[in-house]
Structures are given as C-alpha cells and as structure tokens.
Amino acid sequence: VPGDDTAAEGQVTELYAAHAAGLVRLAMLMLDGDQGAAEDVVQDAFFGLYRRWSALNDPRSAVSYARSSVLNGCRDALRRKSRRIPAALLEPHAESAEARALLGEEHREVLAALRRLPGRQREAVVLRHCLGLTEEEVAQAMKVSKGTVKSTAHRGLAALARILKEDQ
Amino acid sequence: VSIDDRIRAATEATAATVREIRPLALPDDLRGTEGPVRARRRLSRGWGNWLIPLAAAAAVIAVAATLVAVRNLPGGTSVTSVRPPGASEPAFADGVPRYYVALVSGGGTPDGVQSAAPRAVVGDDRTGRTLAVVPALPGQSFTGVTAAADDRTFVLSSYGSAERETTWYLLRISPGAASPVRLTRLPIKPLAAQASGLALSPDGSELAVMFPGSSLQLRTYSVSSGALLGTWHTDTVYWMPRIPGANAFGLSWLADGRRISFRFDAYAENSTEHLVTVRVLDVTAAGHDLLADSRLAVQVPLSAPKAPYTQPCDTSLVTPDGRSVVCSTSGVPASVNQACVTTPPSLVSYSAATGKPLRVIYQGWCGLIVPLWTDPSARQVIGLLSIPQYDKGPNHYVFGVIAGGHLTSLPALLDGAAPQVAFLGTSDIAF
Numbered sequence: 139v140p141g142d143d144t145a146a147e148g149q150v151t152e153l154y155a156a157h158a159a160g161l162v163r164l165a166m167l168m169l170d171g172d173q174g175a176a177e178d179v180v181q182d183a184f185f186g187l188y189r190r191w192s193a194l195n196d197p198r199s200a201v202s203y204a205r206s207s208v209l210n211g212c213r214d215a216l217r218r219k220s221r222r223i224p225a226a227l228l229e230p231h232a233e234s235a236e237a238r239a240l241l242g243e244e245h246r247e248v249l250a251a252l253r254r255l256p257g258r259q260r261e262a263v264v265l266r267h268c269l270g271l272t273e274e275e276v277a278q279a280m281k282v283s284k285g286t287v288k289s290t291a292h293r294g295l296a297a298l299a300r301i302l303k304e305d306q
Numbered sequence: 307v308s309i310d311d312r313i314r315a316a317t318e319a320t321a322a323t324v325r326e327i328r329p330l331a332l333p334d335d336l337r338g339t340e341g342p343v344r345a346r347r348r349l350s351r352g353w354g355n356w357l358i359p360l361a362a363a364a365a366v367i368a369v370a371a372t373l374v375a376v377r378n379l380p381g382g383t384s385v386t387s388v389r390p391p392g393a394s395e396p397a398f399a400d401g402v403p404r405y406y407v408a409l410v411s412g413g414g415t416p417d418g419v420q421s422a423a424p425r426a427v428v429g430d431d432r433t434g435r436t437l438a439v440v441p442a443l444p445g446q447s448f449t450g451v452t453a454a455a456d457d458r459t460f461v462l463s464s465y466g467s468a469e470r471e472t473t474w475y476l477l478r479i480s481p482g483a484a485s486p487v488r489l490t491r492l493p494i495k496p497l498a499a500q501a502s503g504l505a506l507s508p509d510g511s512e513l514a515v516m517f518p519g520s521s522l523q524l525r526t527y528s529v530s531s532g533a534l535l536g537t538w539h540t541d542t543v544y545w546m547p548r549i550p551g552a553n554a555f556g557l558s559w560l561a562d563g564r565r566i567s568f569r570f571d572a573y574a575e576n577s578t579e580h581l582v583t584v585r586v587l588d589v590t591a592a593g594h595d596l597l598a599d600s601r602l603a604v605q606v607p608l609s610a611p612k613a614p615y616t617q618p619c620d621t622s623l624v625t626p627d628g629r630s631v632v633c634s635t636s637g638v639p640a641s642v643n644q645a646c647v648t649t650p651p652s653l654v655s656y657s658a659a660t661g662k663p664l665r666v667i668y669q670g671w672c673g674l675i676v677p678l679w680t681d682p683s684a685r686q687v688i689g690l691l692s693i694p695q696y697d698k699g700p701n702h703y704v705f706g707v708i709a710g711g712h713l714t715s716l717p718a719l720l721d722g723a724a725p726q727v728a729f730l731g732t733s734d735i736a737f
Contacts, residue, residue, distance in 0.1 A: 154330040166320060184330050244518065248316035267310055268317040299309045 146191040150200075154184050157201055160269065161208050167264045168212035170253055175215055183207035205279045209261060216257065251301040259294030266291045402688070402707065403679065403737035404432055405479060407451045407460045424448045426462055428479055428487055431705075431737075434717030437479060438487040446473075450501065450553055453736035454510030455561075460736055461492065461506045461513055461529070471496035474513060476529065493532030503557035503568060506736075514566050514589075516555045524557075524568070524596055526589055536589050540596040542572060556584070561626035561682075564590045567603065569622055582606045582619040584631050586658075603658040604631040623677040623687075630664065630684040631656045632677045651675045651691075653708065655684040668708045678705075679737055685709060688716075688737070 158180055165176030183204045194200060252260060258280070265276040266287065276287045409424040426440040426448055442448055443464060449472070450463040460477040474492040494513065503516025503524065512535060516524045523539040556569040567586045585600040593599035606619040619633035635652045653667040653675055667687055668675060679688035691704040691713060706715035 151330055158330070163317070163320065167317065171320060181330065244312070245316040245319040248312050249320060252313070252316075263313065267313050270314075295309055298313070302309070302312075 146188060150184060150188045150191060153187070153200055153204070157204065158184075161204060164205070164264060164269055165208050165212055167249075167252065167268055168209070168260065169215055171249065179208055179211035179215060180204075182211050202275070202278045205275075206281065209279055213257065247302065248298075251298050254301055255294050255297055259290055259297060262287055262291040263294035263298065267295065402431075403453075403457055404430060405437070405457050405481065406431055406737045407453070407462070407477060407479075409448050409451055409462075426451065426477065428477075430481070431716040437481060440477065440487060440489055445469075450504045451477075451736040452504045452506040452513075452553070454506050455508035456510065457737075459506070459510040461504070462489075463501050463504055465500060469496070471498055472501050472515075472517075473497075492527075492529060494527045495532065495534075502553070503555040504553045505557040505559050505566065507559045508561060508563050512559075512563075512589075514557055514559065516557050516568060522555075522570075522596060524566070524587070526566075536594075538587065538594050538596040538599065542597055556622055556624075558624055560586070560624065560628045564588060565628060567624040567628065568600075570597070582622065582633075584622050584624060584658075586624070586628055602661075603628070604633075604656045604661050606633060606656070606661075621676050623680055624658070625680050625682050625684050627682040629658050629682070630680075631658055632667065632680050632684050632687060634676055653677055653687060653689065668711060668713065675708075689713065 161180045161183065162173070162176045165179045166173055169175045169179070186207050187200060187204050190203075191200075194203070252263065255263065261280055262276060265271045265279055266273065271279070273284045273287045276291070277284045280287065282290075406429050408427050408429060410427045424447060425442055428437040428440070429435065430437060440448075440462075445468055446464045446466045448462050449465045451460055453460050458479050460479070462475045462477055463472055464475060465472050473496045474494055476490045476492055478488045478490075480486050480488070492513070497515065497517060499517045501515050501517050503514065505514045506512075506529070507514070511529055513527045513529055514524065515527065516522065521539045521541045523537065525537050526535040527533065528535055556567070558567050559565070560567065565586050565588050567584060570583050570585055572581060572583065582605070583602055584604045585597070586603050587596070587600035591599065603624065604622070619635070621634045623632045624630070625632070632653055632655050635654055652669040655664040655667055656662065657664050664684070667684060668689065670691055676690045677687050678690055680686070686707060686709045689706065689708050691706075704713065704715050706713045708714075
C-alpha cells in the first residue's frame with residue numbers, strides 16, 4: 139500500500155486503465171446498457187477506492203473492492219430509477235440508434251431477457267457467465283457464499299432460457 | 307447454441323457498442339475523506355476532451371473510424387510527409403480511387419448541415435471537394451456503403467427503425483454533371499435484420515450481405531433483379547468482430563468477382579483462446595456451409611487483455627488477389643497519464659498461403675491506423691490514422707496513402723477534422 143498521495147493516485151489510475159473497461163461493461167449489463175450511468179458508477183467506485191487506498195490491507199484486493207463497489211453502485215442506481223418511475227410504467231430500455239445499429243436482433247433479445255431477471259440472479263449471471271469470473275470472485279463481489287453463487291447463477295440461467303423460449 | 311454461448315455473444319456485442327470512456331480524474335482533496343462522493347461535477351468537467359480508449363476491444367472501436375470496401379490498384383506514388391489539409395493536389399495519378407462515399411453525421415462538414423441521422427457525402431479525394439450530399443431517407447438511417455470497381459457505382463444500406471428492416475440503394479455518381487448523383491432503391495427483398503457484412507462485387511452486379519442471428523448467414527443478390535443468388539450459413543459460435551457496423555465481418559470481394567473474403571472470430575478448438583480468422587469463399591462453388599465450404603486464409607490469435615494490451619488484428623483487409631491480409635495492430639494506453647500508447651499502432655501484412663507475417667507496412671507513434679484499401683502486394687495502402695489529442699481536443703484524423711513506411715495525406719473529408727464518420731465502424735467509407 140503506498141504511503142503518499144502521488145503513489146496512490148498513480149496506482150489507482152493504473153488500475154483504472156486496466157480494469158475500467160470490464161467494469162463499465164459489467165455496469166452496462168446491470169444498468170440496461172446505459173453507458174453514461176455505467177461510467178458514473180465506475181468513476182464513483184474508483185473514487186471510493188482512492189479514498190480508502192491507505193486502509194486497504196492488500197492491494198491485490200483492490201480490483202475485488204472496485205467490483206463490489208460497482209455492483210453496489212448499480213443497485214443504488216436501479217433503486218433510484220425504480221423510485222422515480224413505477225416499475226410497471228417503465229418503458230423498455232431506450233437504446234440509442236447507434237446501439238440498435240450495432241447490436242443484432244439475437245443479442246438484443248438475450249439482453250432484454252437478462253434485464254427481466256431478478257437483481258441478484260442478474261448479477262450472478264452477468265458476473266459468472268458474461269464476464270467469466272470464477273465462483274470465488276463472484277462470491278467476493280456479491281458478498282455471498284460460493285454455494286449461493288452457484289445456485290443463484292443456475293436459477294438465473296434457467297430463468298433466462300425460459301424467458302427466451304417464451305419469447306420465441 | 308447453448309444459453310451460455312448466447313449470453314457471451316450478446317455480452318461481446320454490448321461491449322462493442324462502447325467506444326470510449328472518460329478517464330479517471332482524481333481530485334486533490336478527496337483522499338482520506340469519508341461520506342458520499344462529492345466531486346462528480348468537478349470531475350466531469352471537461353471530460354469530453356479527455357477521452358481515452360476503453361480497453362483493448364473498445365479502444366479499437368474508439369479510434370477506428372473507418373474501414374473500406376475498395377477496389378482498383380493504385381499506381382500511386384508515395385511521398386514522405388503528412389500533407390496538411392488544404393495543400394495542393396497530391397501527385398497520385400493512376401489507380402488510386404478518386405471518388406468516395408462517406409457516411410457522416412454531426413456538424414463541421416463542408417455542406418454545413420446538422421443532422422442526427424448519417425448522410426452520405428460524395429467526395430473527391432484529389433481536390434477535397436464534396437460533389438453531393440445525400441440526406442438520410444425519412445425514417446431511415448444509412449448504415450453502410452460499399453463500392454464497385456468503376457469509381458462511379460456504390461451501394462448504401464439503410465435501416466428503418468420503424469420497420470426494423472434493412473434496404474439497399476444504388477448510388478451512381480456522374481462527376482461534372484448537373485445532377486451528379488442518382489439514388490435508386492434496389493429490388494432486393496428487405497432484410498428483417500441489421501446487416502453486419504456488405505460488399506458490392508467489382509463489376510457491380512452482385513451484392514453480398516452478411517447478418518448475424520441464431521446462425522451467421524451470408525447471402526448474395528443480383529443487383530439488377532434483386533434475386534437471391536446464393537446462401538451460406540454456420541451455427542458455429544462466433545465472436546462479434548471488434549469493429550462494429552454494417553461491415554463488421556470485413557466482407558469484400560476479390561478482384562476475380564467470384565471469391566469473397568470475410569472475417570470470423572472464434573474460439574480455438576478445444577481451447578478458450580480467441581482467434582481472428584480471415585476466410586475466403588468461392589461463391590461459384592457448390593455448398594451452403596459458410597465454414598466448411600470456405601478456406602482459411604489467415605489465423606491470428608488475439609492476445610490476452612493484459613500489458614502491453616496489444617490487439618494484433620483489430621481490422622483486416624484482404625488484398626484483391628487474395629494472397630495477403632493486412633492487419634492493423636493497436637495498443638491502448640498503459641496509463642491515462644501517459645501521453646501515448648505503449649504499443650505503437652502498425653499495419654502488418656500476412657501471407658494468406660502460410661498465415662505468417664510478411665512485413666510491417668507502417669508504424670505510427672501514437673493512435674491507431676486502419677487500413678482502407680490495399681494494392682495486390684500490400685505495399686501501398688490507403689489508411690486512416692487517428693491521433694489522440696487527449697486534453698487538447700478530439701482525435702485528429704489523417705486519411706492518406708501509405709507507402710515505403712510513410713503516409714501522404716489525401717485532401718479528404720476526414721483530414722484534420724473531428725470524428726465525423728457516422729458509426730465509427732467498418733463500412734463508413736467506400737472508394
């Protein structure tokens with residue numbers, strides 16, 4: 139753990155350069171593809187990491203910390219969103235014209251199905267199957283046991299398959 | 307295709323829509339404080355001018371403004387310096403395509419029109435003049451453009467968001483005429499999908515279209531009658547190419563007019579290694595299996611997303627004779643504090659016979675270089691160089707002919723301008 143602000147800034151910035159992409163992608167999957175909101179969440183996570191840098195026992199845990207922060211940030215963002223607009227009145231995700239142009243129909247269907255999963259199941263599926271994290275890494279990020287990760291991801295996948303089948 | 311594979315493919319596609327993220331700008335007075343983050347406004351200020359590439363995949367998308375369906379051979383000479391925009395006409399004479407069509411959105415273009423939907427700009431790369439501007443059709447958006455070999459014939463793909471269909475338009479240009487442009491809808495049945503591959507045959511008689519779905523499909527159509535001439539597909543799991551757009555799969559016809567090359571990114575057999583492959587399909591031969599009936603030309607493993615973050619084949623371009631493949635290699639910043647990339651951008655040619663690298667065609671010092679056109683020997687290439695300006699402004703684009711390791715700029719729409727190309731994809735400009 140660095141002892142001065144300059145070193146902390148450098149190390150956090152390096153971590154950001156190396157991991158921001160994956161974390162923005164994670165946040166986008168959690169936040170209905172909203173890149174702006176995803177970037178905000180990731181920025182906040184790294185601000186938090188920077189603030190707590192000197193308190194980290196092990197710098198190797200920094201990425202795990204950031205990932206958990208991103209998940210928390212996504213949950214908060216979704217809660218804020220659901221408070222503003224009743225869920226029943228929520229419009230389907232308004233993709234940008236560009237996103238529509240870039241994402242094929244098949245991929246849009248899968249992502250739409252993913253958005254219909256309950257929050258925890260979506261987190262488990264995104265972390266385990268979209269981002270390819272190990273069960274242990276998912277457990278750390280979600281702050282649950284490996285067994286819970288396994289069962290939640292399994293239920294999420296099954297639900298996803300069911301939704302996609304129903305929509306066909 | 308398993309549900310797991312479908313999720314992964316959709317995830318990759320989502321990642322491909324991300325172009326750039328703002329860099330982290332840590333405040334001086336935040337460390338050690340507790341409580342909610344309070345620096346959002348301050349940190350957000352000016353980030354638009356401070357774009358950094360995402361990670362490997364998105365970094366490519368960020369700066370790879372265009373790729374091309376090109377034709378003809380350049381007999382063009384090369385000079386040794388980057389020409390400033392507005393300078394006198396370069397000395398390219400024979401073979402270098404003169405007219406191009408670019409899909410452009412935003413302001414700052416010669417026509418001065420502000421439009422959300424991309425419009426097609428017909429330009430002259432010798433003079434930098436705009437011959438015509440074709441606005442987007444009502445309710446539709448141009449998504450890609452491809453060219454025949456006569457320097458006059460182009461096909462535009464257009465997507466209607468209400469109908470959710472892709473249609474195609476023939477664009478014929480007549481430089482010097484009172485009406486230099488004629489746009490005609492092709493009689494091809496609309497496709498209820500977004501095309502991810504688009505290539506007009508050298509003689510302009512056939513249009514090849516590729517589109518992803520539950521399986522990846524390639525179709526060829528007659529331009530004159532709209533008849534479906536051939537279909538190929540594969541159920542093999544694939545990765546969406548890193549550079550998105552209407553020609554994400556880098557579809558292009560070889561000069562013989564019977565072979566088509568395309569890019570197919572997939573896992574290596576019995577492995578999780580991610581491979582870029584470029585394949586060649588003879589559309590006159592029997593068969594409908596996109597992979598079994600095509601031949602592997604080049605296979606390049608993509609490196610893992612770790613230092614030096616190199617992507618050895620972000621975009622690929624097959625020479626008209628099918629003997630070489632030009633790949634652009636890019637790097638991303640190892641640190642946002644660094645002025646430039648750890649791995650300099652370069653163009654490297656590979657032998658389609660052996661799959662081995664032949665030579666480095668160009669190596670820049672910063673940014674990304676995208677191949678737009680190549681001669682049969684892959685010694686002369688039209689490329690687009692994107693140079694990040696970091697806090698000084700948007701990326702700077704140089705569009706020109708590369709030969710002998712040097713780039714000579716062409717007076718084109720993109721010279722020195724802010725990013726204007728519509729989708730920053732692989733089908734925004736055709737020569």
